[in-house]
Each structure stands twice: as structure tokens, then as C-alpha cells.
Amino acid sequence: MQSDERVVAALSALGPRIALFRFAVSGTLERARNTLASESGPSQTRIALGDFAAGLIDPDRFAMISSGSGPLDAVGRAVVECAAEALEALLHAGDEDFVVDVHAGASPAAAIRARMTTLGAAFGAATLVELVRRRTYDPVQHDLPLEGYPFEKWTAAERKLAPPLVIRLDGRDLDAFELAPLIDGCVRLILLVEEPSPPAPLARLVSPGVFVAQSGDMKVLERVTDFDGPAVIAVMNGAEARFVHDPRVGSAMWQRIEVTHMPDAQPRKSLGVRSAWQQRDDLSHLKALIEEPVLPANPAEARLAAVGGNGSDPTDRLTAWLLDQSTPAGVP
Amino acid sequence: MTAVALPVELRAAPTVLRRPEHTIEIVSDAGEGAQKCGQIFGAVSAKMGNGVWTVEIIPAEIQPPPRMAEGASGNRIRFGTGPITNGGDETNLIIAFNEQVLLGRHRLGALASDAIILLENSWATNSNPDIRTAWDKALAELSAQSYRIIEVPMEQQCLTIDENPRKGKNMFALGLLAYIYDRSLERIEEQIAYAFRKKSEEVYQRNVALLRLGLEWAAANLDFRIEVPTHPPTEALVVMNGNEALGMGALASGMELCAMYPITPATSVSHYLAEVFSKFGGILHQAEDEIAAVGVAIGASYSGKVAFTITSGPGFALKTEFIGLAVITEIPLVVIDVQRGGPSTGLPTKVEQSDLLAALFAEPGDAPRVVIAPATIEECFHAVITARQIAETFRTVVIILSDANLSTGVQPFPRPQLKKEWLAPELDLAPVKQGQRPYEWDPRTGTSTRSIPGQPGGMFTVTGLSHDEGSKVAYGAGVHQRATTMRSRKLAVLQQTLLRPAINGDQDGDLLVVGWGSTKGAIEEAVERARAEGIRASSVHLTFLSPLQPGLKEIFSRFRKVMTVEINYSDQPGDPFVTEENRRRGQLAMLLRAQTLCDVDCWTRVPGEPLRPGLIHKAIRDAVLTLTGARP
Numbered sequence: 002m003q004s005d006e007r008v009v010a011a012l013s014a015l016g017p018r019i020a021l022f023r024f025a026v027s028g029t030l031e032r033a034r035n036t037l038a039s040e041s042g043p044s045q046t047r048i049a050l051g052d053f054a055a056g057l058i059d060p061d062r063f064a065m066i067s068s069g070s071g072p073l074d075a076v077g078r079a080v081v082e083c084a085a086e087a088l089e090a091l092l093h094a095g096d097e098d099f100v101v102d103v104h105a106g107a108s109p110a111a112a113i114r115a116r117m118t119t120l121g122a123a124f125g126a127a128t129l130v131e132l133v134r135r136r137t138y139d140p141v142q143h144d145l146p147l148e149g150y151p152f153e154k155w156t157a158a159e160r161k162l163a164p165p166l167v168i169r170l171d172g173r174d175l176d177a178f179e180l181a182p183l184i185d186g187c188v189r190l191i192l193l194v195e196e197p198s199p200p201a202p203l204a205r206l207v208s209p210g211v212f213v214a215q216s217g218d219m220k221v222l223e224r225v226t227d228f229d230g231p232a233v234i235a236v237m238n239g240a241e242a243r244f245v246h247d248p249r250v251g252s253a254m255w256q257r258i259e260v261t262h263m264p265d266a267q268p269r270k271s272l273g274v275r276s277a278w279q280q281r282d283d284l285s286h287l288k289a290l291i292e293e294p295v296l297p298a299n300p301a302e303a304r305l306a307a308v309g310g311n312g313s314d315p316t317d318r319l320t321a322w323l324l325d326q327s328t329p330a331g332v333p
Numbered sequence: 334m335t336a337v338a339l340p341v342e343l344r345a346a347p348t349v350l351r352r353p354e355h356t357i358e359i360v361s362d363a364g365e366g367a368q369k370c371g372q373i374f375g376a377v378s379a380k381m382g383n384g385v386w387t388v389e390i391i392p393a394e395i396q397p398p399p400r401m402a403e404g405a406s407g408n409r410i411r412f413g414t415g416p417i418t419n420g421g422d423e424t425n426l427i428i429a430f431n432e433q434v435l436l437g438r439h440r441l442g443a444l445a446s447d448a449i450i451l452l453e454n455s456w457a458t459n460s461n462p463d464i465r466t467a468w469d470k471a472l473a474e475l476s477a478q479s480y481r482i483i484e485v486p487m488e489q490q491c492l493t494i495d496e497n498p499r500k501g502k503n504m505f506a507l508g509l510l511a512y513i514y515d516r517s518l519e520r521i522e523e524q525i526a527y528a529f530r531k532k533s534e535e536v537y538q539r540n541v542a543l544l545r546l547g548l549e550w551a552a553a554n555l556d557f558r559i560e561v562p563t564h565p566p567t568e569a570l571v572v573m574n575g576n577e578a579l580g581m582g583a584l585a586s587g588m589e590l591c592a593m594y595p596i597t598p599a600t601s602v603s604h605y606l607a608e609v610f611s612k613f614g615g616i617l618h619q620a621e622d623e624i625a626a627v628g629v630a631i632g633a634s635y636s637g638k639v640a641f642t643i644t645s646g647p648g649f650a651l652k653t654e655f656i657g658l659a660v661i662t663e664i665p666l667v668v669i670d671v672q673r674g675g676p677s678t679g680l681p682t683k684v685e686q687s688d689l690l691a692a693l694f695a696e697p698g699d700a701p702r703v704v705i706a707p708a709t710i711e712e713c714f715h716a717v718i719t720a721r722q723i724a725e726t727f728r729t730v731v732i733i734l735s736d737a738n739l740s741t742g743v744q745p746f747p748r749p750q751l752k753k754e755w756l757a758p759e760l761d762l763a764p765v766k767q768g769q770r771p772y773e774w775d776p777r778t779g780t781s782t783r784s785i786p787g788q789p790g791g792m793f794t795v796t797g798l799s800h801d802e803g804s805k806v807a808y809g810a811g812v813h814q815r816a817t818t819m820r821s822r823k824l825a826v827l828q829q830t831l832l833r834p835a836i837n838g839d840q841d842g843d844l845l846v847v848g849w850g851s852t853k854g855a856i857e858e859a860v861e862r863a864r865a866e867g868i869r870a871s872s873v874h875l876t877f878l879s880p881l882q883p884g885l886k887e888i889f890s891r892f893r894k895v896m897t898v899e900i901n902y903s904d905q906p907g908d909p910f911v912t913e914e915n916r917r918r919g920q921l922a923m924l925l926r927a928q929t930l931c932d933v934d935c936w937t938r939v940p941g942e943p944l945r946p947g948l949i950h951k952a953i954r955d956a957v958l959t960l961t962g963a964r965p
Contacts, residue, residue, distance in 0.1 A: 048754040051586075051718030053707070057876055058719075062830040063726075066778055128763065137766045137782075 007219065007236060008167055011191045012096050014222035015165040018189055019099055022120070022164040023092065029127040030088040036073070036081050036134050076140060077133040084126035087147040091123050103170040110179030113166060113190065117183070118149035120164040125150030152183060160186025167191045172198020172237070173273025177205045184211055184231045191222065196239035199275045200264045203235050204287040207246045207258065214245040217262075221245060240264050242287055255293045263288070351560045354384075354413025355514075356421045356445075359506055360438055361430035362399045363392055363406040366503030370428075371408020372743065373524045374510050378410065379572040379745035380520055382563035384417035385410065386854070387574075388943055389741040390438075391682035400464070402437035409443075414562045418709070418854025420742070422947040424448055426513070426559070428506045430487065431456055432471040439475060446479050449557075451509060453502065454484035483555070485509070490550055494542050501543045508547020513559055518548070569748040575713040575739030579669055580605035582717030583641060584613050585749065587756030588667075590640040592618040592629035596648045597681040598737040599671035603643065623651040627668070631655060634664050635795060637785040639721060639757040641667035646675045646688050653695045656730055658797045660700040660820065663772065663781070665724035667717065672736040672850075674941055683941035684737040686850050687901040689920040692732045693879050699817050701824045702730040704879040708853035711746035712876075713739055718755045725757065727823045728783055734878070736900075738851040738943045764789040770802045771795075772816070779822030828880035833888070838864060838871030841891035843957050846872040847933070848898050849921055852944055856898050859949035868957050878924070886929040894960055896934040897922040898949055903937040 012019070035045065047060035054060070073081070098120070103112045126147055132138040155163070163186050172194045180190065184206065194202075207213045212232035214221045225232040230248060237243075243262035250257045268280035275283075357374075361367035368389060375387040388409040397404035411421040423445035429435035430453050438444060456468045475482060491501040504525070511521055522541055529537050573581070580602045583591060591610065593603050606617045620626035626642050633640040644652060649670045659666040672688045674680025692704045703723055707716040713735055720731040765784055771793040773781045781802075784791030799807040799816055807813045836845075837857050848856045853874045863870045871892070875882060889895045899919040904911040918926070919935035926933045936952040938944060 045754060048752055050722050051715050051755055052749070053705075053712055053715035053719040053876075054722075056835065057832055057882070059830050059832055066780070066826050066830060131761065131763060135761060135763075137763075139766070142767060 010219045011167040018165040033085040117152045121150040124159040165189030175202045188231045192235040201242040201283040356411040358427040360405040360407035360434045367407035370503040382565040383412040386417040387743040388420035400433040405434035453487040455488040504543035505547035508544045512551035570745040576601040578713035582714040586718040586721045590633040592626040623648040627652040627655040643669040663728035706734040706850040710744040765791040774819040779819040833884035842869035844870040845892035855946040858946040899937040
């Protein structure tokens with residue numbers, strides 16, 4: 002496995018995202034506590050109605066009448082208490098809880114999902130607290146497990162707050178296809194890959210809006226600090242390809258992707274889950290991504306020239322274009 | 334009459350008059366800055382620990398012809414050692430930039446019989462003979478009173494610093510006041526810096542120089558000073574006018590959008606919000622007209638934003654149709670109406686309480702809404718928080734009735750301790766409960782859970798047509814009856830949460846004065862004076878006007894007579910053709926008579942200025958004397 006220095010550096014780079022997640026957890030915990038406290042402590046309604054209402058409105062009566070603000074029933078109270086307990090535990094999660102060690106031969110995606118489910122309990126708890134707070138909790142309809150809340154159930158807003166993860170794994174187990182469904186919101190997956198590894202395992206994840214990188218050092222992590230989108234970064238120490246796809250850099254794929262190293266040798270043997278052919282295909286794909294497309298000559302332009310429509314007179318150009326558009330399909 | 338200035342070294346130390354409170358006025362033609370002078374003096378006095386209430390003196394037109402008795406523009410500041418709750422009665426000291434505006438105030442009875450007058454005297458030697466004649470005539474009329482008139486060469490002095498004679502007198506006058514009342518120069522200069530924060534350093538320096546010039550002139554020429562002891566505040570205070578308080582209240586309550594169209598005297602709320610709202614994520618939208626403004630606010634609220642609109646009487650009239658839409662679609666909406674004199678364009682700059690019935694009933698069809706009225710500038714701040722809470726809890730329209738007295742008056746009050754609970758809750762975009770319809774009225778309370786566009790399962794067609802629980806048009810019999818009942822029920826439910834109003838004074842007696850809105854301070858002061866004379870009078874001030882607070886009928890039954898005091902029109906008993914049957918009464922009186930079946934009388938005036946406690950006191954005395962058979 003990788004040295005701990007890399008884990009420390011990765012966690013340090015992810016610090017703001019971890020803080021954001023913890024902030025969300027602490028906010029939800031406060032809300033859960035307030036919900037419980039309002040039942041026995043100073044009336045929240047009294048405060049919410051403001052000083053103007055003092056002496057004018059009976060807050061207890063107002064709370065009884067206002068939609069969904071009556072006292073909590075026993076079930077609701079128990080649910081919020083459990084949610085608060087789960088949130089409390091998550092709030093005290095250490096940095097090590099954002100590190101996933103994938104045993105050799107195991108599925109990295111499964112391990113990541115499992116950790117996301119555990120940490121995602123915060124989102125499940127938040128949903129439960131809100132449902133109870135609004136008095137819309139239905140034990141049958143909303144039977145959400147507090148020990149975990151799978152990634153698939155996270156809302157778009159929750160995915161924006163996704164806890165970042167540092168994953169230590171064997172390069173042979175790295176399968177980009179399995180990771181693809183997890184790339185959404187502001188998910189951050191930092192893969193600390195131990196060789197041997199396929200040469201371009203993340204090439205297939207390159208798509209608009211997703212920060213993808215294979216790098217030999219940790220500096221690349223700095224580039225995603227203020228990136229508002231999902232990011233998958235593999236930190237590798239072998240002769241694999243090195244590239245960065247930064248969605249902010251350009252509008253076309255070839256503008257956004259920067260390849261700094263391409264392996265000389267073509268893979269000849271299968272490695273872990275990837276066959277030799279797949280590895281070569283990954284490399285070919287990466288090469289194709291960086292090629293600036295050469296557009297074929299536009300037939301319409303050629304026709305414009307033929308009718309004299311490529312002159313500078315706008316009327317000529319418009320006439321030529323109209324003539325071109327009116328040419329029946331199939332007629333040369 | 335005219336003070337003759339002796340050389341400083343020959344003059345005795347000035348006489349210091351100690352007073353528990355004083356009322357001053359600074360009056361000029363419009364555009365000469367008397368208001369700015371008054372505002373700064375009021376703010377500084379409040380910060381030094383005086384109780385303060387200011388009243389703007391505003392001509393009915395924005396720019397009336399100069400030197401008109403009716404065109405006085407300026408500020409009245411009543412300040413004292415204790416709290417001040419209203420503009421008071423008569424002015425003790427006035428600074429006038431010309432004799433005509435002074436004459437206007439004199440003829441209105443605004444000045445105390447022993448008032449000290451500091452009058453710009455350049456008009457006496459004006460090259461225009463008509464002006465010199467007008468000066469002589471005015472001085473003759475004023476000199477027949479027992480005023481002390483001190484001529485001040487303001488223009489002559491100011492021209493040593495600023496070549497424009499129309500500029501600078503206000504800061505010179507501020508200097509006079511700073512000397513007379515021993516105000517802190519440091520605080521005044523801070524306040525000038527704030528007032529001219531958008532101007533250049535040069536402008537600030539020129540104003541400070543004029544201030545010091547006025548102070549030095551006063552020190553050299555005046556033989557008196559007035560001490561109104563201050564009590565430095567023990568807690569943090571804020572000093573602002575009612576419109577700023579409304580704007581700050583909107584921020585504190587988590588409002589996200591204010592849609593408005595400029596109208597006096599409400600506009601300055603939007604001026605304030607334009608400076609700060611975006612820093613809090615808010616949007617200030619100036620629409621193309623009043624109707625569009627309320628439409629935008631309703632649309633924003635429909636989509637889940639917390640929105641309000643602000644206007645004055647004529648704008649409120651234009652908004653009525655849309656307010657009806659908010660009522661029938663049950664879209665929460667806060668409407669602030671800063672009342673002015675009406676009808677039509679009426680008295681744009683002057684106070685009146687004539688929109689009460691419009692706020693309650695101006696709507697075709699049955700459109701129940703909540704109406705509340707803050708009584709103080711501090712309450713303007715807090716009222717917005719409560720209004721938003723009620724609007725969202727009951728999915729209804731809440732109208733806040735402020736007025737021109739509150740909007741321009743300045744008063745210090747404890748700095749509000751902001752609470753996050755005042756903010757609107759986060760938008761709930763969780764799927765709606767299975768089977769829940771957009772108007773799933775609780776048959777007991779009329780309330781229902783609001784769906785926001787974008788909530789899974791919460792989509793529905795919002796319609797101004799009468800509709801059922803599913804927002805389906807009411808084709809079937811009974812739907813309209815049920816829906817109307819549910820909308821009305823909410824007011825009954827809200828009324829059940831209200832507390833009985835507190836009685837100021839004894840719990841029973843001869844006369845109960847009932848008021849609402851900005852008259853509270855004046856009414857309570859008048860009642861206090863009457864009680865000091867042995868008159869058995871008490872008062873009740875109503876904050877909720879729809880629904881009315883409970884227990885009124887029972888409270889009224891404990892007094893021999895109940896009389897409202899309001900700034901709106903009523904026929905005077907004994908006027909030609911006016912009978913008990915056809916008499917038009919004050920708006921609150923009409924409401925209370927209808928709701929309580931009590932014989933509620935009224936004393937109302939529409940003077941275009943706040944009611945003075947002395948006049949109310951006299952009305953109380955007359956009413957009680959009539960009751961006891963000793964008709965005055």
C-alpha cells in the first residue's frame with residue numbers, strides 16, 4: 002500500500018470539502034436538537050413570531066394551530082432522537098473515516114459505495130428530521146435506515162455536499178466503469194493507486210463537467226479545491242499515462258485535456274480486470290481525445306462559392322444561402 | 334425684539350435654561366436642507382442619550398414656489414431626558430430661513446407663546462421691495478406675539494464659506510443648535526460624514542466649516558443656552574426612521590424579494606433596501622407599475638421565495654385585484670402600506686390613517702386578510718417578522734399599515750438581537766405526502782400545506798377561479814361555499830391565538846380612548862395628562878385590526894363612553910345636515926361599532942400632521958365633561 006504521507010496530503014487537500022460535509026452534519030444535528038428542545042424548552046414559536054407578537058399572540062395556541070407545529074408524538078420524538086444520535090456519531094468521525102482501503106482483489110466501487118452509504122447516513126437523518134419537523138413523517142413510507150443511506154438515494158443537493166474520499170487500492174483492481182455511476186454532484190474520489198496498474202484506467206471517465214486526472218504527484222489536487230463539480234483523480238507511481246481533464250479550461254474536449262505523458266510500450270498482457278486489448282483501447286481513446294478535429298470541407302460553402310455567394314455583399318450571401326436551402330434533396 | 338450683539342468680552346455668561354424636554358423646528362424653503370439639519374440634530378441627540386421623536390415638515394408639493402407660508406419644509410424634533418413617544422404640541426425654539434415659512438408655522442399654531450425664534454435677516458435688506466414689504470408685514474404680525482425673535486445674519490455668514498446663498502444655511506443652523514443645546518461636535522461631524530458619505534471630502538469639509546461657523550456665531554451672540562439633560566444609554570441603541578425599520582425588518586425576517594413601484598412616502602424603504610438587500614441575497618425589483626410589482630411578489634412567493642411589496646394608498650388601490658388573487662390562491666404575501674392623505678393623489682407627503690377600511694375590505698368578493706398596524710418605529714422593524722410568519726403559517730395576505738408619521742419620524746430604540754428563528758425556514762422540496770392535494774384544508778382550521786413548484790408530487794395548476802382542494806375549478810355545487818369558508822376560517826383561528834389588548838390606565842372608568850397605529854404615543858400622553866387632572870380616562874391601542882383582538886366588547890362595557898382617536902375623516906356632530914343616522918364616523922369607530930355592537934364614538938382630524946397630545950387631551954376633557962353634564 003501507499004505511504005501514509007500521500008494519504009495525509011490528500012486529506013489535507015480535501016480539507017475544505019470534509020469541513021463542508023461536517024458543517025452540514027452539524028447543522029442538521031442542531032436542527033434535530035432544536036426540534037427536540039422546542040418540545041420542552043422555551044417555545045420556538047414564541048421566538049419565531051418575533052417581539053412584535055409579544056403580548057399579542059399566544060405562542061402555544063399559535064403553535065397548536067399552525068400547520069405541522071403541534072407537539073411531537075412519541076414516534077416522531079424517537080425518530081428524531083435516533084437521527085440525532087446518528088448525526089452525533091458522524092460529527093465525531095475522524096479523518097480516517099474519509100479513507101477507504103480496498104483489499105487486493107476486492108471491488109473498489111463496492112468499497113466506496115459502502116463508505117458513502119455509511120457517511121450518507123447524515124443525509125438520511127436530515128430527511129427524517131425534516132419529515133418529523135414538518136409532521137409529515139409516515140413510518141411506512143419513510144422507513145429510512147439510520148445506519149446508512151445509499152448514494153443512489155442522495156438528492157442533487159446532497160450530492161453537492163458528498164463527503165470526499167481517499168481510496169488506497171491496487172492498480173489491478175481499478176475498473177473505471179464501476180466508478181462511473183458514482184460521479185455526480187461534487188463527489189471527490191482520490192485514488193492512491195499502487196502499481197502495477199493499467200496505463201490509462203481513467204480515460205473512459207473523461208466527460209464534460211467531470212474533472213479527471215492521472216498524476217504522479219499530489220499537486221494536481223490543488224486544482225480541484227475550487228472546482229464545483231465531480232472529480233476523480235488517480236495518483237500513480239508507475240509509467241502510466243499522465244493527463245488532466247479540467248472542464249473549466251475550454252469548450253472543446255481537446256482544449257480541456259492536457260496529456261503530459263503517454264507510455265511508449267503498448268500493453269501486451271492482461272492486468273487484473275483489464276485485458277491487454279482493453280488497455281490498448283484505453284490508450285487509443287485517450288489519444289483520440291486530445292486530437293484537434295479537422296473538419297471536412299463544408300459542401301454548402303462550396304456551393305455558395307459556386308453561385309458567387311462568398312462575396313462580401315450580404316445580399317449576395319443571403320441569396321446564395323436561400324438558393325442552397327431550396328435545392329431539393331438528392332438533386333446535385 | 335432684535336438682539337444687539339455686544340462684543341464677547343463685554344457680555345455676561347449666557348443664561349442656562351434647564352428643561353426636561355424641548356421641541357425645536359428648523360424650517361426653510363424646499364431644497365435648502367433644513368430637513369438634513371433636523372435629521373442630524375435628532376440622531377445626535379438620540380445617540381447622546383435623549384429620548385427623541387422627529388416629525389418631518391413637508392410641503393404638499395415637492396418644490397413649491399419659494400418664500401410661501403404654506404411651503405415650509407423642515408423638521409420638528411422633540412427631545413427630552415426621558416423617552417419621547419410623539420411629536421408633542423408646540424415648538425419652543427425655531428430656526429427659520431425666511432420670514433414667510435416662519436409665518437406659516439405661526440399661523441398653524443405650531444409655536445409656543447414664548448417660543449424663541451432665530452430668523453435669517455437678509456430679507457430685510459433684499460433688493461426686491463416686495464420682499465422687504467413682506468418682511469416688514471410678517472415681522473409686524475409676529476411681533477404682536479410674545480415670541481423672542483433673534484435675527485441671525487445666516488446668509489451673510491455663510492457667504493464667507495460658500496458662494497451659493499441657498500447652500501450651507503442648514504449646517505450653520507446646526508452649529509447654532511449645537512451651541513444652544515451643547516451637542517457633541519464630534520458626534521455631529523460623524524453624522525455629517527454619514528449623511529454626506531456619497532459626496533466628496535471637500536463637501537464634507539465645507540459642511541463642517543459651516544457648522545463651526547454657526548457654533549462660533551452663537552457663542553459670540555447668544556445670551557442663553559438650554560440644557561436638556563441626557564442619560565447616556567446603558568444598552569446599544571439604533572436610531573432610524575420607520576421606513577428604514579421596515580427595510581431592516583424585512584432583512585431580519587429573511588425576506589428574499591421586494592417588488593415595488595416608487596410612491597411617497599413608501600419609497601425610502603426601497604432606497605434603503607437598494608443599498609443593502611443584495612448583500613443579504615435579496616432582490617429589490619422596481620416594476621413598471623404598482624400592479625406589476627404586486628404580481629411579481631405573488632409570483633415569487635408562489636415559487637417558494639419569501640416576498641413582499643410596499644406601497645402607499647393610491648398604489649394600494651391598484652394592487653387590490655392582485656391581492657385578491659393571493660387570497661384565493663392562498664399564496665403568502667406581505668403588503669406594506671405606508672399611508673398618506675387621500676383620496677387620489679391627496680396629500681402625498683402628509684400623514685393620515687385613511688386606508689384602514691381599504692386594507693380590510695377593498696376587494697370584490699370575499700377576501701379575508703390579516704391587517705396589523707405598528708405603533709412605533711421599533712414596532713415597524715418587528716412587525717415584518719411577525720407578518721411573514723403569519724402569512725406563511727396561514728397561507729394568507731398580511732397587510733402592515735404604517736403611515737407618513739412613522740415613515741419619516743426618527744426614534745432611538747434598543748438594537749434588536751437578531752434571531753435565526755425569525756428567518757424563513759429553508760425551502761422544503763421533499764416529495765409531498767402521498768395523496769396530498771394543493772388545498773388540503775384542515776376542515777377545523779382552514780389551513781393547508783403549501784406545495785412549491787418543483788416538489789415531486791406537488792404540481793398543480795394555480796388559478797384565480799374558485800377551486801376545490803385539488804385546485805380544480807369549482808364547477809360543482811358547494812365548492813365555492815366550502816373554499817370561501819376555509820379561507821375565512823383562518824382568520825377566526827388566528828383570532829383565537831390573539832390575546833386581549835392591554836388597558837393603559839384604570840380597568841374601568843368614564844372614558845376609554847381607542848386608537849391604532851402611530852397615534853399611540855400621543856394618545857397615551859394625552860390620557861396621562863387627563864388622569865393627572867382626575868379624569869377617569871384610559872386607553873387601548875389596537876395592533877391587530879383584522880382579526881380584531883378578543884375581549885373588546887367586554888372591555889368597552891366597563892367604560893361609560895368609548896371613543897376612537899384617529900387621523901381620518903369623520904363628520905362632526907352638529908355640522909349642517911349631519912345627524913346621528915347619517916354621520917360618517919372614523920374608520921376604526923365604524924369597524925368597532927359593527928363588530929361589537931357598542932356605541933363607539935370618535936374624535937378624528939385630518940390636519941396633514943400627526944395629532945398633538947394637547948388636542949387629544951382637550952378632546953378627552955370635553956368628552957368627559959359632556960358625559961358628566963358639565964358641557965364645556
